[in-house]
Amino acid sequence: MMKKLTFLNPSRENLNLFILAGIVLFGLGILDTVLNSLFEINITSFLPRWLNYFTPLLFSFIGLHYIRIEFSGITKLDQLNKNINSNWFNAILSLLVIFILIKTIPGLLNWLFFDANFIGTTKEECTGDGACWLFIRFWITRFMYGLYPDAEIWRINAAFLMLIGTVITAFFVGPKIKKYIIIFLLFIFPFIAINLISGGNFGLVWVETGAWGGLSLTFIVSIFAMLFCFPVGMFLALGRRSSYPVVKYASIGFIEFWRGVPLITVLFMASVMFPMFLPDEVFMDKLVRVIIAITLFEAAYMAEVIRGGLQALPKGQYDASKSLGMGYWTMHLLIILPQALKITIPGLANTFIALFKDTPLILVVGLLELIGMIDMAKANPYWLGFAIEGYVFAGAVYWIFCFSMSRYSQNLERKYKTDR
């Protein structure tokens, strides 16, 4: 029926007329919504309520209908039509998206930036219209470093700077020095880091692990768990592919067990059950137990990723190595693993991202990483009521790290796909 009412149908003849009419109508609809949401002015308030609600939609819809001229010859218009306006269904969807954005984004921006309080030091300076970022600024040291004594924070900074510095240099040096850097990172750096952060030797004040916390604890747990779960995962993957039935089934059992239980129960096991398994004199620090538990947990997932890489290698590699007389370990260390690990690097990155996202769970066993510290801060009687600011801040921090890491891993994946 729409087609019969030719004056309603856009066509190429009166191109400019239709475009003009379309833009005007579309603009009217947008204007109405903008005025409504930003300035609270209702220009169609004389209409009954539900009609008032839908007029912008109606206007813009008709406007888009007019603009929908196929092969108009104007490239920008054609692009717009193809992307947003290809048929009436798409037009409605696009309009809904645009209107929802117009209605929510200004409010969100207001709360986040324009009405928010950035400057000041006391709670009273938070006016309450927008986010009270003062809360974050006041507690930022605790969020970053937990209950670590203020005077010793330089030690955590030193350890992390050393790590970042080493990793960055690894990018810029040749492969020979790279090998030494990797060995340094894997074997020597952990000891340096532990001594720096924990203290007790070399004249550094001892800081017990219960005081570690905040974002630095998140990184400490993730990095250590990642470092240790890598060799364990590798052994499990090799074990699963082994020809010895005992080794194979033991590996399968181990992997399936850790993959089948939730991380929370693993953490409970580490904090509550595990001490019963140690003799009375031996006392293992809670953080150490938790890191061991997370390591074993992630090693099972890591094993599956590495196994995928091992399976992806053509059998010819195995045959060629064996024909050269290489034993099992020589073959794996020199030929198989280097290639397999290269394939699995994206998978490894994904496992690390998953591990990083899983670390907040340690707050249920009393280790206060970033979210745990935020919980503690928001329960402080003086600073009650800032839960949203705290969680938005934590969300932003985690999002930045996870997003960057996942982008990086996607790049790696693309790079290695073309490599082979």
Next chain:
Amino acid sequence: MKKMFKHLFSFFAIFAVVMLALGTESMAAKKSKTLKNTIKKGFVRCGVSQGLPGFSNADASGNWTGVDVDVCRAVAAAVLGDAGKVKFTPLSAKERFTALTAGEIDILSRNTTWTLSRDADIGLTFVGVNFYDGQGFMVRKASGITSTSQFKSGLSACVNIGTTTELNMRDFFTANGITYEPVVFEKADEVVAAYDSGRCDTYTTDKSGLAAQRTKLSNPDDHIVLPETISKEPLGPVVRQGDAVWEDIVRWSLNVMIEAEEYGINSSNADSMKTSKNPQIKRLVGAEGELGAALGLDNDWSLRIIKQVGNYGESYKRNIADTGILPTRGPNELWTKGGLLYVPPAR
């Protein structure tokens, strides 16, 4: 082949011997292991709450104060000579017992109720009562409820997980035929926040806890603690079962604090009491008798406690009365003044 078997056999033999040795070693040296470890470490490991004003609460610089804290400090003064040599570990209701049984802490001084099942069933021993309390309810003044008899079915109650409060609450509501909705959280802060936001209509825990947590609400004056007490809650320190010497040390450190108040000894006059005429007073300040040796400590142990931590009354006044949480002693008064504090004599 034969050689290899010989090697294997000797390896196993050595291994078995080592295992046995470790095993027997661990069973023999049980008597005062905690004491030995504490002296070796140089501090007492004390498990406390995550912040309960009056009982165990840390200020902004990390200093812990409270009556529960004072119990641990007394033990430190007795054993190590300095009441400051304590490491405090804040624990939720969930991890408190397992931290103790696992060996993460040596004393749990965390306003814990002494019950049969806890004493007998989970490998722990209660060594005394440092606060006699009872469970109560807190509601908003605006609700118009002034007594628990006005509770009606359909109420929602916020409570801490794994506490006697959870069980007592159930007993109380069932006995009164009221259907209720329990909302259980792990951290006390979450419970308080849930009650404050209106998620639950009433908050229940020990009355001392109610008084203390009220200070953490957004408008403390909007809430009242209902007068009824629905249970007995004797709160006291806990230690692991199986170390009798350590048990005695903690038990008698607490008892000495109470008995000192009974005899009028406090932190300021403790030294001068050494020349008192009363033999019991002299025993309490270590000027007479061999009480210290019986516990494996030197004889000044009780004097240090009284001087560095104070007697029970001083501790109570400092932490609970002067801070406005509970201005009167209530049942936590000496038996000579009509209260429940009656401890065995230190002699």
Next chain:
Amino acid sequence: MNLKSTTSSISDFFYARPKLKYYLPQALTIFFIVFIFGYFSYNAQVNMDNRGIDFGLRFLGEESSFDIQFTPFVEYDGTKSYATAYLVGLINTIIVALIGIFFATILGVVIGISRLSPNYLIAKMSEIYIEIFRNVPLLLQLFFWYFAVLRTLPLPKDAVNFYDISFLSIKGLYVPRFIWTNGQLFLTSIIASIIVIFFLLKFFKKEQEQTGKQYPKFLISLTIITVLPFLTFLIGGVSLDFEYPELKQLSKTIYNFKGGISIIPELMALALALSLYTATFIAENVRAGIEGISRGQKEAAASIGLTPGQTLKLVVMPQALRIIIPPTTNQYLNLTKNSSLAAAIAYPDLVLVFAGTALMQTGRAIEIISITMLSYLSLSITISIFMNWYNKKIAIKEK
């Protein structure tokens, strides 16, 4: 030099004794495993003896003496045993997992398809959604929904009102309860109609293959499944009543809803967080599945005259499902495991009730945590077995 000669002499030693080479590592592995387990059990035994704790499952029969706030389907109060408490926790876990799976699937499919939409805005919005909700930890999302959002809901007195049938307040969502009379008849009628439809469809398929005749399958199935149960209302004596939630005043300011079914905010927050989070992964799987169908398939389908709708239904979706379903089943498994986060908010699932309250009241750490882990393990293994069976069934059989 020395190291090389020793290693080569070791490998020569084993090379000459193939049987030893085969059995020795396995024996060592077994020994190692037994050693570790034995050491742990020994220590556990010693520790428990010292503390006077005894090991065993006897506690399961003891009275639990605590109440649980959300116990659909099971009669539970403090006089029931710990075993019943375990059952309640397990059922609650399954409930939240099913709700989460349902919504996550719907949302994931919608977003996955939107991601591939030619409409630039829709595709971009889906991408932004996926990137935001995938990169924030689930625990944080859960805390946000529970503590920051659901806590700001109004008190029951000012609850959000949906036509007086259901209410949303800080204490939960209240919906009317269905009260059936002769409900079994209704249920049997539904089951009967499903069976009839199943056989009817098989018959139609056979007919179509033999004679090429097509029947309006959808219409006929729809009629049967609506008419038959409806008949039970008319002549079977089945009737449906609703129990509406009503606001009851418990005191001057305390109001609560009585009647109807209450969906506690803890359940809502958990289901919401789980659905939104898992939907991102399912969306990516759906997208990978649909993109994985080569263009040739769509072009070939068009060339034999199938409409786009038919192409989607007969050619694209069956193949896409083959790619989509295994990783999606994995996500369902992850969702079920992630539901254990209920322990962080007050939702009484298996971990909170059993490995939380029951653990603290009885102190039987080893037994309780082992049982909890075994429960999740059984769920995982069941789903894995199902997935393997499904994979084998739909695997393309090479001729």
